Every structure is written in structure tokens, then in C-alpha cells.
Amino acid sequence: MLTDRFGLTLTTSLPDARDAYVKGIDHILAATFGASVAFSAAVAADPGFALGHVGLARARMYDGDMPGAQKAIASARSFASGLTEREESHLAVFDLLLQGRVSEARGAVQEHTANHPRDVLVAQICTNIFGLIGMSGEPGRESTQLAYTTKLFDALGADWWIMSVHGQALCEVGRLDEAMSMMDRSLALNNANANASHFKAHTLYEQGSGEAGRAYLADWISDYDTRSLLHGHLSWHRALWALEQEDEAELWAIYDGAIAPTVSYSLPINVLTDAAALLYRSEIAGLKVPPERWRDLSEYASQFFPNPGMSFADIHSALAHAMAGDGERLAVLTETQSGFAADLVRPVAQAWRAIARQDWTAALQHLTPVMADHARLGGSRAQRDLLELTYLNLLLRSGHAPEAHRTAIARRPIFSQSAPIAGFA
Template sequence: MQQDRYGNALSTGSVEAVAAYDEGVAHILAATHGAEAAFARAIQADPGFALAHVGAARAAMYAADMAGAKAAVARAGALTGGISAREVAQVGIFTLLLSGKPVEARRAVEAHVESYPRDVLVAQICTNIYGLIGLSGEAGREAAQLAFTARLMPHLGDDWWLLSVHGQAVCEVGRLDEALTLMEQSLALNDANANGSHFKAHTLYEMGETDAGRRYLSDWMRGYDRRALLHGHLSWHEALWALEQGDADAMWAHYREGVAPTASQSLPLNKITDGAALLWRAEIAGLDVPPEDWHELSAYASQHFATPGMSFADIHAALAHAMAGDGAALARIAEASRGYAADLVAPVARTWGAVARGDWAEALRRLTPVMADHARLGGSRAQRDLLELTWVLCLMRLGQKDEATRAVATRRPVFAEGVPVEGYVS
């Protein structure tokens, strides 16, 4: 019986299928372009290879082709006769995931890795900011994600993929020197790992290393395929650093060429969250944002997130609707009760409505209770700076500079030397 790169037995006799399968898994783990083609070659070499169809399903998910993903996992389900228990379980986990059962899928993943800790295509589902733990809406989700990756370290601690996702989890709990070391180790093993590059960028952001981060990412991005999963989001990181340094031309270039929904090849979730966050942070910093950009994002949100339920997307869609003046779309989100952190979505949506009206006292009143636990909404610390900086802006607009200074010093000291809010002087 053949084995994959991680030593897991595979129910195929085709050497060619295994080689293509390993390539596809590597593309998934590194967020590089080519997974769909690799898994297609694996299936061509052995049409009865169930896990190649599971890989094709995962690749289709990252291509935002949910119909294709469901069809691929259904084909895998029809091929489970005579394959190993691990492979049957993997098919079942992806079936749960694609059936819209995230709680059950997470429970199955956590049980699965106890027996098969090197089954990375399964383990990957619960890692990263947008994994089942990251988007759970639970209090303490960052610690839970770190606990999950830490459990894998004794089994995969020399692997470039796990070093990067464990480093991300370490970064999000504030252990920055350790996180940077893990990223450097990961990238030394595989410099093409976009997850490693991405999480290194997050760590440098948290360290306040704007110059170093901007230089690093600019160099690394030269070799990254524009069609790859993280190109748009890494462009967002570049744009944020340009904005912090007052380089408006570069910020707009990154937005137009890599972040805007018409330019980005990212998933819809990234397109709405990155686009709305960058435009609003540009406005906070004092730049003029063309109204048509807000209208474009609002229309995109209405197309792809018409029904509230994904809380992290919802707060960004609400921002786009508020700034575009679409009160009806904003109200649908503010009044919704679905989603893993729906109790926080409503006040954030109403905050954006107040901001758009220039009612800073109402915006502050709505936003303040959210600040105690906004990690439940999802996203990284860098992404939730959208809320932190809005809170500072509200305080500034209400003449509460001393309180704004205390907020920065106690909540986000990374900005102590330079807060990207118009009128704020450290």
C-alpha cells in the first residue's frame, strides 16, 4: 500500500496518483496555486482513489466552488468500500463540513487527530484564523486554537506547515518573539509557504515593525501567483503598512490591483472583509474614499452575503452598506439573530449606521460594550483593529483625547508611537 508524505497509508496502487495527491495537499497547506490541477491528475491516474476526490473537494472550497466541492466529496463517499478506517473517517469529516455542520465537523476533527495526528488535510480544518475554531464565536477561541496546534507539535513539529499555523496561534496570544522564530523556521523549510509569509506579516505587524514588514512582504510577493488564495489578503497587509506610513498612492495601488472585489482572487469572505476594512481605515486616517468604492463593496456584500449568519463577514458587510447609504441592507444585518456571534453583530452594525450619520456619541455608546469581547467575532488582532481604531476615532471626535490615549496604551500599545487616526498625535 502506498503512503502520503506524512506516512499515512493510501488506498491506491498508483505511484503517479500518490505523487499528484501529495502535490495537491502541499498546495492546500501552503496556500499556493495549483491544488485543483494536482488533484485532477491524481484522479486521472486512479479514478477510484477516494482521498484524491476529498482533496479535489477541499481545492474547490478554496476556489469558492461549493457545488463542485459537494459533488467531489459525494464521489469520495461512493468509493469508501475496502479503504482504511482513517480514509473513511476523512471522507465523513469533509461530508459534515460541506453539509453545513461546523460543530459536528469540529468535534470529529478533534477526535480524529487523537488517532491520526499526521492526517494534515483533516487537522488543517481546525487551524488558521478562518478554521472551525477561529470562526467558532467562542470566548477564548484564540487559546483553544493554540491548544489544538500545540497537541500536534510532538507529531509534526519539524513540518513547515505546522510550524506556520502553530506560530500564528502563538502570535494571536501575544507571544511574538516565539511566533517570529516559528515563522522563520517554517520559511527556512519552505519559503513558498504563503501561510508562513502571511503569519510572519501578522507577527511583524503586532511588533510594530512597519518598515521591516513592508520590505519583507514586498520582496516575498514578487514570486506569488496572483491566482493564489492569499494574494488579495497579503495585498491588504501591504496596503495597511503603506497607509500607516502615509503612502496613499501605494495604498490605493494595492487596493485597486489586489484587494478590491474586482481585482482579488480571494474567497468572498476575504474580499468583503479586506475591502471594507481597508476603505474604512483609509477614511479614519484622513483619506478621501470615492463613494463608488463603497457602493461596489455594498453591492458585492448584497450578492454574496445577502443572508446574515457569518458574523465576521456580517460586520464588514454592514460597514459597506452603511457607508454606501443602503439603510435597508444595513437593517437586515442589525436585526438578524443568526450567526456564531450574532449578539455582537447587531451593535456593531448600529455603530456603523451612527458613524455614517456622524453621530459619534451614539456610535461610541453602541460600540463600547462590544470592546470587551470582540475576539468572538473572528479574525486576527490586526483585522479587529478596525474596531479598536473606530473606538479611538469616536473618542477623538467627542473631544475625549485623554481617554483615547489611555485606550491605545492599554488595549493596543502597538500604536503608541503612531496611531493611524486623523488628528491623533502621540
């Protein structure tokens, strides 16, 4: 039998199928465009190649094509006879994932990777910000993710993919020098790895290196296909640095060209959260955001996240609805009981409602308890700075400027000298 580039046996005897499969895996690991095409070529070369169909299912998930993903996983099940134990377990993990049995899928991933740590398509399900650990809603999820990627790193060593996701986990717990070293090593092996360029941007952000980060991403993204998974989110990072450096023209050019719902190729959760965070961070920085931008985003949120349950998306939907003046949609989220962190979604949504009414004191009362452990909501530190900066802004608006500065020093030192908030300096 043939093997993949990690030395794992594949139940196909056709080199063309194997080669296309390996190419598809690398597209997913690097977040580059072309995974669906590659996996389609793999199963065209060998229609009975079960893991090729699994890979196609995963690629179609990233394409936002859930019916296509279900069709592909059904094809994989139909060709499951004769698989190795590792391949059967691999298929079972994705079967659970596509059934929406998230908790069981996470357990299955961890069991599978304990036995097959080099099976990267399964392993990556629990890595990254929006993986099953990152979106678990559990306290201490950042440390849990670091422990998970550490085990993978021990098994995979000098591999460009594991170095990028392990570096991300290091970044999120504040081990920035180690994170940057991982990113640079990963990019030296594969400069096309968008995960590494993304997490390098995060590390530069956490280091307060805005000018360097802005220049780096402007150069790197020029060769990155706009249809790729992370293009919109990397553009968000660029726009945040443009905002920080008071380049309003570039901010809106990037938003309109790569982030807005009508132009982004990102997954809906990225489109919603990136757009909402950028618009509101622009407002508290003192920029005027046209009302139609909020109305468009509110409509997008209601289309793709009509019911509560994805807590990180829910707080951004609530923001869009509040700023668009859609009280009916907002009310659903202020009372939600659904989602992995619904107890935090409710007060955040209530805070957005008070902010829309310019009731700064009420908003501060709603948001304050959330600040103790908002990591449970999901997202990276950079993404949750939406809440950190909102909290600082509410302190300022409520007449507590000294406390705002003390809070910045204690909670987010990168903002202690200068924060993108009107009147903070």
C-alpha cells in the same frame, strides 16, 4: 499500499496518483495555486482513489466552487469500500463539513486528529483564523486554537506547515518572539509557504515593525501567483503599511490591483473584509474614499452575504452598507439574530449606522460594550484593529482625547505613540 509524505497509508497502488495527491496537499498547506489541478491529476490517474476525490473537494472549496466540491465528495463516497479506518474517518469529516454541519465537523476533526494527528488535510480544518475554532464565536478561542496546534506540533515536529500555523496561534496570544522563530524556521524549509509569510507579516505588525514588514512582503509576494488564495490578503497587509507610512499612491495602487472585488482571487469573506477594513481605516486616517468604492463593495456584500449568519462577514457587510447609504440592507444586520456572534453584530452595525450619520456619541455608546470581547467575532488581532481604531476615533470625535490615548496604551500599545487616525498624535 503507498503512503503520503507523513507516512499515512493511501488506498491506491499507483505512484502517479499518490504523487499528484501529495502535491495537492502541499498546495493547500502552503496556500499556493494549483491544488485543484493536482488533485484532478490524482483521480485521473486512479479514478477509484477516494481520498483523491476528497482532496479535490477541499481544493474546490478554496476555489469557491461549492457545486464542484459536492460532486467530488459524492465521487469519494462512491469509492469508499475497502478504505482503512483512517481513510473512512477522513472522508466522514469532509462529508460533514460539506453538509454544513459545522459543529459536528469540528468535533469530528478533533476526534480524528486525536487518533491521527499526522492527517494534515483534516487537521488544517481547525487551524488558522478562518478555521472551525477561529470562527466558532466562543470566548477564549485564541487559547483553544493554541492548545490544538500545540498537540499537532508535538506530533509533527519540524514540519514547515505545522510550524506556520502553530506560529500563528502563538502570535495571536502575544507570544511574538516564539511566533517569529516558528515562521523563520518554516520559511527556511519552504520559502513558498504563504501561510508562513502571512503569519510573519502578522508578527511584524504586532511588533510594530512596519517598515521591515512592508519591505519583506513587497519582496516575497513578487513570486506569488496572483491567483493564489492569500494574494489578496497579503496585499491588504502591504496596503495597511502603505497607509501607516502615508504612501497614498501605493495604497490605492495595491487596492485597485489586488484587493478590490473586481480583481481579487480571494475567497469572498477575504475580499469583503479586507476591502471594507482598508477603506474605512483609510477614512479615519484622513483620506478621501470615493463613494463609488463603498457602493461597489455594498453590492458585493449583498451578492455574497445576502443573509446574516457569518458574523465576521456581517460586521463588514454592515460597514459597507452604512457607508454606501443603503439603509435597507443595513437594517437587516442591525436586527439580526443569526450567526455565532449575532449579539455583537447588532451593536456594531448600529455603530456603523451612527457613524454614517456622524453621530459620534451614539456610535460610541453602541460600540463600547462590544470592545470587552470582540475576539468572538472572529478574525485576527490585525483585522479586529478595524474596531480598535474606530473606537479610538470615536473617543477623539466625542471630545475624549486623553481617554483615547489611555485606551490605546491599555488595549493596543502598538498605537500608543502613533495611530493611523487623523488628529490622534
